[in-house]
Amino acid sequence: MRKPFIAGNWKMNKTYDExxxxVVSVRDELDALAQDGIDVAFCVPFIAISAVAEATKGTQLGVGAQNMYWEESGAYTGEIAP
Known part of the structure; x- marks a missing residue:
């Protein structure tokens, strides 16, 4: 049987603090899923990796990254503005 995996990203729409x-606001609920055997991860702009890594410390939640794009903001999956 395949193990469920849930990953989310917010494209170029959150600052470091946001x-x-x-992540702090949803980590307990999502960590409960992880405790039940579902892999859960946040795929975030590289500017937020350290913030999200800190917010998920002590949980089973994963952290992934996005790459760079030339637009200032918007719904560009997997991208981050310069």
Whole structure:
């Protein structure tokens, strides 16, 4: 049987502080899923990796990264503005 995996990203729409606050607001509920055997991860802009890593410390939640894009903001999956 395949193990469920849930990953979310917010494209280029959260600042460092917003990313930290968001993860803190949902980490307990998502960590409960991870405790039940579901892999859960946040794939965030590279500027937020340290904030999200700190917010997920002590949990089973994963952290991934996004790459760079030339636009200032918007819904560009997997991208971060310069």
């Amino acid at each position: 990313a930290f606050a968001f």
